[in-house]
Structures are given as C-alpha cells and as structure tokens.
Amino acid sequence: MAVGDGGRKGHKKSESDYIESKEDHSDLEENFSDPEDFIDDITDEELLPDILKQKPSPSDSFESVIVCDNIPKTGSEKLEKLTKLLKKLFSKFGNIVTEHIPLDSSGQTKGYMFLEYGSLSEAKEAARALNGHRLDKHHVFDVNLFSEFDKYTTVEANWTAPEPTPYKDPGNLQSWLLNKECLDQMSIIYNGGETTSVMLNSAPELTTVEERKHWTETYVRWSPLGSYLCTFHSKGIALWGGEHFKQIQRFSHTGVQLVDFSPCERYIVTFSPMPVSRSDTGVAESVIVWDIQTGNKKRGFPVDGPTTGWPFLKWSSDGNYFARLQMDAISVYELPSCGLLDKKSLKVTNVRDFEWSPDQSIISYWVPEGEACPARVSLIEIPSRKELRIRNLFSVADCKLHWQKSGDHLCVKVDRYAKKKLENNEIKYSGMYYNFEIFHVKKKQVPIDTVECKEVVSAFAWEPVGSKFAYIHGEAPRISVSFYKIGDEKITLLKTLEKRQCNSLFWCPAGQFIILAGLRNLNGVLEFVDSSDMTVMTSPQEHFMCTDVEWDPTGRYVSTAVSFWGHKMDNGFWLWNFQGRQISKNPMDGFCQLLWRPRPPSLLSAKQIKEIRKNMKEYSRTFEVQDLRSKSKASKDVLDKRKKMKDDFNVYRQRVAKVIEQQKSQRMELRNDIDTDELDSHTDNFEEEVIEFLVKVDETVIGE
Incomplete structure (x- = not known):
C-alpha cells in the first residue's frame, strides 16, 4: 500500500509511480497528503469504536438533570449559604456536576433550582428520595426529572385511557372453612420431595384433598390466614388457592429460596441469593416486595449492612408498614407506596435488632453498651416516633426480644456478665447470669418486672x-x-x-x-x-x-x-x-x-367465646356422639370397596337370573314338563340321586 494513502482504502499508487515520485523529489520533504481524487469510505465507527461509545447523546444532559421546586426565596446576601445547604443535601445521592439557582431582576431566588448529576441512576435516586422532603415547616421539596416535563407536555390530544384488565375470579379462597365437621387441612411432602399432598385430618384415616407430582421443587409455605399455598420453583414462586387449588398468581424471581407474607396477605416478600441488577440504577436486588392481587413488583432491596436473618423485612401487625435494619438506623416504609416513612430513617446508633408488636404499630429495639453508655431497650410508636419506654441495662452480653402473641407483654431475655474486674488493663468476667425484663406494654407508663435466673x-x-x-x-x-x-x-x-x-x-x-x-x-x-x-x-x-x-x-x-x-x-x-x-x-x-x-x-366476640366455654358440657355431648360414630365407621376406602363388591355381585346375579329364565323351557322339556324350580326337595315328585366319580388313585409303597 502506498505511503501517501494513510493506510486507507480508495485511490492507490502503483510501485512505479512511487519510485518515480521518489526520484523526482528526493531533495524535498515527503508529502503525506491525499490526492485530490482520493475517496475516504471508512466510517468513524470502524476507526474509533471505543471512543464513540462514550459519545454523549442529545438527551443525556437532560435525563440526569433534576428540578427542585419550593426552595426558600432569599436575596443575594444569603444565596451562598443556601447553595451550600442544598448541595450538602443533594450530594448524598451522587456527584453533582453543575447546579443553577435562577434569580429574578432584583437578585432574589425564584424558588426552584436545577441540578445535574453524573448519571441517570443518581438523578433518579435523588428525585425519589427527596421528593416531599421537608426542609422546614414552610418549604417542602417537589423534585422531578427534567425529562419528565417534556413527557407530560407532549401528551396526545386524542389520548385514550387503557382498557381495564378483565377480572379473574380466583374462587372461594376460604372454601376449606365450610367443612361441616370443622376438620383441618395439612400439606405433606413425601417421596423425597417428588409428591405434595393436601390432606384432611379425618378419622380413622386421612383423606386426600389434592395430590400432585412435582408440585414444588423444594418446600411449600401457607399464607398467615391460610388463603394461599406457596410453591417454590427455579424461576420463581406460585400461589395456589380455592377449592381445587388453582394457580392464583406467580412471581418471577430466579433462584428464590425464602418467602414471607404480610399479616394481611396483601403482599409477599421473596429472597434469592442471586441478586438481579436493575437496568436503571444498577443496584443488585436480592429481596423483592410484591403485590399479591396484581402480581406487580412494589420495590426491591439489596442485602447489605447488618442483618438478623430472615425475615429481612419485618411487618407491622396490620400490614401498613414494614421495616428493615440498617447501619445505625431502622428504616420504616409505608404501604402501598413502599416509600420511606416521613422520608427519613429512625436514627439509632449501633442498633442490633428490633421486633414489631403483634397487635400494635410499636417497634421494640435494643442497643449494646458503648464506652460511656449502658445498653438500652426502647419502645417506639409508629408513625409518631414517640418513645413509650426506655430501659437501661448494664453488663450486657446479648439480648433477645420475645413478644407475647396478644401484644400485652414483651420479654427481653438479657445475657449478663456476673462480675467484671480489671486485670492487666483488660476487663475480665467471672461468669454469666440471665434476666427476663417483662414490659407490661398496655399498662400506664409501661411498668417493668424482672425475673432472674442463675x-x-x-x-x-x-x-x-x-x-x-x-x-x-x-x-x-x-x-x-x-x-x-x-x-x-x-x-x-x-x-x-x-x-x-x-x-x-x-x-x-x-x-x-x-x-x-x-x-x-x-x-x-x-x-x-x-x-x-x-x-x-x-x-x-x-x-x-x-x-x-x-x-x-x-x-x-x-x-x-x-x-x-x-x-x-x-x-x-x-x-x-x-x-x-x-x-x-x-x-x-x-x-x-x-x-x-x-x-x-374467629369472627366471634370475646363475650360469645366466653359464653360457649361456659356451656361446653352441653355442646360436648353432641361432639361425643359424632366421635363415637366416626370410630365405629370403617375407613372410606373399605366402605367404597365393599360397596363396589356388592354392586358387582348384584349385576352378576341379575345377568345369571336372566339366563336361567331363558333356559327354563329347555329344562322343563328335559324333565317331562316338571317345573323343578317350584318343587320342594322333600316332596315325592322329586328324587335325589347321588353320582360318584373316581378322581384319582394314589399308591404308597411301604418299605420293609
């Protein structure tokens, strides 16, 4: 290839042309420019593919820009202070490339600002987290992506509403409660996990309600109120319900291993050790919250920071909130938005664990001892964040929180060091003892009793x-x-x-x-x-x-x-x-x-239940009779077998009787017109004859 063509396709010089050119211009500098008739047919994408990948698109500068309304309106003398405050707040979500606060003719801010982040994911996270943030009692932020303005200003004039999804009747999800004998159901997995059955606890043998092969790949789980049966699969989970266990909903989450239902059965949480990265933020999500009725994903979370095992998200008793443990904080989210309550977490330095009350929106948590602070157990009311009770504890090694199911009491099991002393500038302990701190939650000022165990x-x-x-x-x-x-x-x-x-x-x-x-x-x-x-x-x-x-x-x-x-x-x-x-x-x-x-x-009131227990002897007589009947009955399989045998015999008897009736004329002809079917065996007209046949002869040789 000629030197002058720069390694490109197009016009080429022959070898003789090159030699002649070199001889004629040996005393001059070499000319690397292309000739006038040279045609360059190589694109920039072929020459610089790696660099062009980083080429910004026209919309990049807008998609990573957010607009924040309702910022304070101040003069130029406070502009610098306001700018520093806002940058500090918004820089928590990413690198701010530029910021701009427009001013009016008098030099006063107009009440809104523009910020450009380094990436779209950072801009989206800032808009989601700070939208609705209360800077003070007069200023609540309204944060949006700049690209959303163009989206909503270009709505078509002939816009038509989407067609509603047709309603799919799941059937009666409480059909098993209609059993007249009030028998309970159970799920059983056997054959090494290949067969799953739902059986009725009937006497004297269990009755199969539904049985399927490979219904689940690992195990099953019932929802808290019994409406759904959850099965696990490699690509996600499925919910089954109704009289014949039809599929109600399914959720795609590859490698799912654990699930947790909200107490109201409106939401379900799934966990997979194989996190999926979101395309918009790049965050790897292992825990996902789903809406059971619609099947839609509500929100996902990465598993990072401190965890106390499963469930990763803990639900309030009414299902209106869930919370998770983070570094030095407890984050409470409200439903159905799945947004952070009041746009901020509950700040608790070095918090170790927390639990919800079973019947109230109260969170209990504990914090270990610090250098100059005792360990602490606290009760916090949600959403007001009011502290109901604090208990300071000393010489604490560990704590476990145990709520009573009715929510009347909370027991904090405290592992304590018996004695501590200083040896060689080190604290040493001489044993352990245990305390049970009993919180009477529903009493005035939440009194506390202590039970000690050595x-x-x-x-x-x-x-x-x-x-x-x-x-x-x-x-x-x-x-x-x-x-x-x-x-x-x-x-x-x-x-x-x-x-x-x-x-x-x-x-x-x-x-x-x-x-x-x-x-x-x-x-x-x-x-x-x-x-x-x-x-x-x-x-x-x-x-x-x-x-x-x-x-x-x-x-x-x-x-x-x-x-x-x-x-x-x-x-x-x-x-x-x-x-x-x-x-x-x-x-x-x-x-x-x-x-x-x-x-x-139960739908019965406490008064009705008390009345039933008071008159239990009257009801027990009826139940005892029913129990005796169930014990005296053979199993359903035996009864079905006997009934089938009886039905088969009756069919055979009718068929034989029909044949006998057809052959009656032949029998009478052979017996001199005597109807032997009507004769009594003891009458003189009937003679009984016995005929003997030799079947076989056995010979036995008796030796000497």
Missing part, C-alpha cells in the same frame, strides 16, 4: 393465649423447666419441673397445654403438660429421632415427624391429641414436611 437458659416461650411463660434452664443431666404467671401486681413462679429431657417448648395455640420436647439428639422424648394445675397428663412418650413438632391451628391435635431432610431413617409422622394420646402412625417413604393450614381469627 443457670444457662436454652429456650423461652410465651403462652399464646393467657399470661404464662416458660423457659428451659440448666445443663444435662439437670435440665429443668420453670413456669411463671403474670398477675395484676407481681410475677409468680408456678412450678419448676426438674430433671427433664427437653430442648424445645411448644405451646398449644389455644393456650394452657404445652409440650416439652427433646428433639433430635434427645431421641424425641415428649411430655404433655397441663399448665392450669401443672400436671403431666401422660407418662413421657417417645417418637424416636423426632425432628418437628406442629400444633394444628385449633389446638386439638399435634403432629410429630421425622423428616427426610433431617434424618434418613424411620421417616413419617404421628398424630396425637392435646392430652398426649396417640391417634395414628403414618410412616411414609421419603417424608419431608408437614404443615397445618392456618385459620383466620
């Missing part, structure tokens, strides 16, 4: 309905369980059951009854205790290698199970009544999970 506490549980709590303390072989009752004036120790083999407590949902369970390495020892008089109702039972204990929602029955996921042998589940009497054993190959279907709260 032994290691391994489990704590509130009575769901009532005012008692129990905890396991001590070390093997001296493990004990203590029961306390909260009275009007003080907390009373009811009884301590000593030398027990248990590591878990399971209260009946209706209260009063509790199971002391020794799961897994304690060989599945079960004790059924009536806490009203502290009596053990039966001798200790045993379900060897039991891994799970589940009460049904009414508190009448309880299941114990050996899951294939926890133990590979003797898989299956046993059913018991609340008194500890075994009802049935149900071994299953590859049994994995049993979950009772929850029930919504």
Whole structure:
C-alpha cells in the first residue's frame, strides 16, 4: 500500500509511480497528503469504536438533570449559604456536576433550582428520595426529572385511557372453612420431595384433598390466614388457592429460596441469593416486595449492612408498614407506596435488632453498651416516633426480644456478665447470669418486672393465649423447666419441673397445654403438660429421632415427624391429641414436611367465646356422639370397596337370573314338563340321586 494513502482504502499508487515520485523529489520533504481524487469510505465507527461509545447523546444532559421546586426565596446576601445547604443535601445521592439557582431582576431566588448529576441512576435516586422532603415547616421539596416535563407536555390530544384488565375470579379462597365437621387441612411432602399432598385430618384415616407430582421443587409455605399455598420453583414462586387449588398468581424471581407474607396477605416478600441488577440504577436486588392481587413488583432491596436473618423485612401487625435494619438506623416504609416513612430513617446508633408488636404499630429495639453508655431497650410508636419506654441495662452480653402473641407483654431475655474486674488493663468476667425484663406494654407508663435466673437458659416461650411463660434452664443431666404467671401486681413462679429431657417448648395455640420436647439428639422424648394445675397428663412418650413438632391451628391435635431432610431413617409422622394420646402412625417413604393450614381469627366476640366455654358440657355431648360414630365407621376406602363388591355381585346375579329364565323351557322339556324350580326337595315328585366319580388313585409303597 502506498505511503501517501494513510493506510486507507480508495485511490492507490502503483510501485512505479512511487519510485518515480521518489526520484523526482528526493531533495524535498515527503508529502503525506491525499490526492485530490482520493475517496475516504471508512466510517468513524470502524476507526474509533471505543471512543464513540462514550459519545454523549442529545438527551443525556437532560435525563440526569433534576428540578427542585419550593426552595426558600432569599436575596443575594444569603444565596451562598443556601447553595451550600442544598448541595450538602443533594450530594448524598451522587456527584453533582453543575447546579443553577435562577434569580429574578432584583437578585432574589425564584424558588426552584436545577441540578445535574453524573448519571441517570443518581438523578433518579435523588428525585425519589427527596421528593416531599421537608426542609422546614414552610418549604417542602417537589423534585422531578427534567425529562419528565417534556413527557407530560407532549401528551396526545386524542389520548385514550387503557382498557381495564378483565377480572379473574380466583374462587372461594376460604372454601376449606365450610367443612361441616370443622376438620383441618395439612400439606405433606413425601417421596423425597417428588409428591405434595393436601390432606384432611379425618378419622380413622386421612383423606386426600389434592395430590400432585412435582408440585414444588423444594418446600411449600401457607399464607398467615391460610388463603394461599406457596410453591417454590427455579424461576420463581406460585400461589395456589380455592377449592381445587388453582394457580392464583406467580412471581418471577430466579433462584428464590425464602418467602414471607404480610399479616394481611396483601403482599409477599421473596429472597434469592442471586441478586438481579436493575437496568436503571444498577443496584443488585436480592429481596423483592410484591403485590399479591396484581402480581406487580412494589420495590426491591439489596442485602447489605447488618442483618438478623430472615425475615429481612419485618411487618407491622396490620400490614401498613414494614421495616428493615440498617447501619445505625431502622428504616420504616409505608404501604402501598413502599416509600420511606416521613422520608427519613429512625436514627439509632449501633442498633442490633428490633421486633414489631403483634397487635400494635410499636417497634421494640435494643442497643449494646458503648464506652460511656449502658445498653438500652426502647419502645417506639409508629408513625409518631414517640418513645413509650426506655430501659437501661448494664453488663450486657446479648439480648433477645420475645413478644407475647396478644401484644400485652414483651420479654427481653438479657445475657449478663456476673462480675467484671480489671486485670492487666483488660476487663475480665467471672461468669454469666440471665434476666427476663417483662414490659407490661398496655399498662400506664409501661411498668417493668424482672425475673432472674442463675443457670444457662436454652429456650423461652410465651403462652399464646393467657399470661404464662416458660423457659428451659440448666445443663444435662439437670435440665429443668420453670413456669411463671403474670398477675395484676407481681410475677409468680408456678412450678419448676426438674430433671427433664427437653430442648424445645411448644405451646398449644389455644393456650394452657404445652409440650416439652427433646428433639433430635434427645431421641424425641415428649411430655404433655397441663399448665392450669401443672400436671403431666401422660407418662413421657417417645417418637424416636423426632425432628418437628406442629400444633394444628385449633389446638386439638399435634403432629410429630421425622423428616427426610433431617434424618434418613424411620421417616413419617404421628398424630396425637392435646392430652398426649396417640391417634395414628403414618410412616411414609421419603417424608419431608408437614404443615397445618392456618385459620383466620374467629369472627366471634370475646363475650360469645366466653359464653360457649361456659356451656361446653352441653355442646360436648353432641361432639361425643359424632366421635363415637366416626370410630365405629370403617375407613372410606373399605366402605367404597365393599360397596363396589356388592354392586358387582348384584349385576352378576341379575345377568345369571336372566339366563336361567331363558333356559327354563329347555329344562322343563328335559324333565317331562316338571317345573323343578317350584318343587320342594322333600316332596315325592322329586328324587335325589347321588353320582360318584373316581378322581384319582394314589399308591404308597411301604418299605420293609
């Protein structure tokens, strides 16, 4: 290729032309310019592809610009101070390239400003977070992207509203509550996870309501009120409901592993360890909030900063708020907007954990000790952020927050150092002891009582309905369980059951009854205790290698199970009544999970429930008769089999009778017109003849 063409296509010189040119102009400088007839046919995209990728588009300068209205109107003497304040506030969301605050003819600000960020994602985040921000009581920001102005000013004159989506009837989501005998349902996964069944707790055998192969890929989960059954799949989750478990909704979230429902069943939260980056912000989201009714995504969150396990987002009792733990803050979001409450988080330095009250919009949280500050437990009312109670604690190693289901009491289990002393400029402790700080939340000024325990506490549980709590303390072989009752004036120790083999407590949902369970390495020892008089109702039972204990929602029955996921042998589940009497054993190959279907709260008032309990003896007679009938009945499968056999016999009998009737004339002809069908075997006209046939001869040789 000729030197003068610059390595480009187009006009080329021959080798002879090049030599001649070199000889004629050897005394002059080389000429690298293109000839007049040269045609350049190479595009800039071929020459500079990497550089042209960074070429700004005409709209880039507008898309990363935001407009903030309702800023203070001030004169030129305060302009510099106002600019610094606004830049400090808006720079939290990204790099500000330029800012401009327009002035009127008198030098006063016009009440709005323009800011350009380095990227579109930064501009969107600033507009979302600061829209509605209250600078002071007279100035509330109205922040929008500059590109949105053009979007709404160019709306077509003949705009037509979108057609509404046709309503899809999900069916009766509470159909299982119409069972006349008030039998509960349960979901069962077996065959190593291949088969999922929904069964009815009928007697004497369970009845299958629905059964499907590969209904879920991992496990299932019921919604809090029992309306939906959630199944897990590699591409997301699906919700099923109605009488025949039709698919109600599905949500696409690849690799989803965990879900959590809002208490009102309006929203669902999903978690996947494979975060998905948003195209607009580039933020990797692992946790997503969905609207169950519409199937739309409400908001996503990255898993960063401090976490206390699942659920990552914790819901208020009414489902109007959810909150998450962040570094030195608790962020509370309101529904349905999923926006930050009052546009700011609840600032709590070094906060470790928090929990919502089960029946009020109250948050409890705890903060560990600092260099000059004690540990602290606080109760905060939402949305007012009013502090209801603060409890300072000293020598604290750890805290656990336990709310009673009714929300009347909060127990803070405090692990404390017994004594501390300074040795070689180091603080050393000589042991541990444990406190239970009981907050009486619904009493005036929230009084607090303290229960102290000198032994290691391994489990704590509130009575769901009532005012008692129990905890396991001590070390093997001296493990004990203590029961306390909260009275009007003080907390009373009811009884301590000593030398027990248990590591878990399971209260009946209706209260009063509790199971002391020794799961897994304690060989599945079960004790059924009536806490009203502290009596053990039966001798200790045993379900060897039991891994799970589940009460049904009414508190009448309880299941114990050996899951294939926890133990590979003797898989299956046993059913018991609340008194500890075994009802049935149900071994299953590859049994994995049993979950009772929850029930919504009763529609009866407290007065009506009290009246029913008062007259329980009258109702129990009817129930006892029904129980006896159910016990006397054979199983449904046996009854169906007997009925089928009887029906088949009747069909066969009718067919044979028809043949006999057709052959009657032939029989009478062979028997001299005697109707033998009508003759009595004892009359003289009927002679009975016995004919014998030789069937076979057996010879046996008897030896000497």
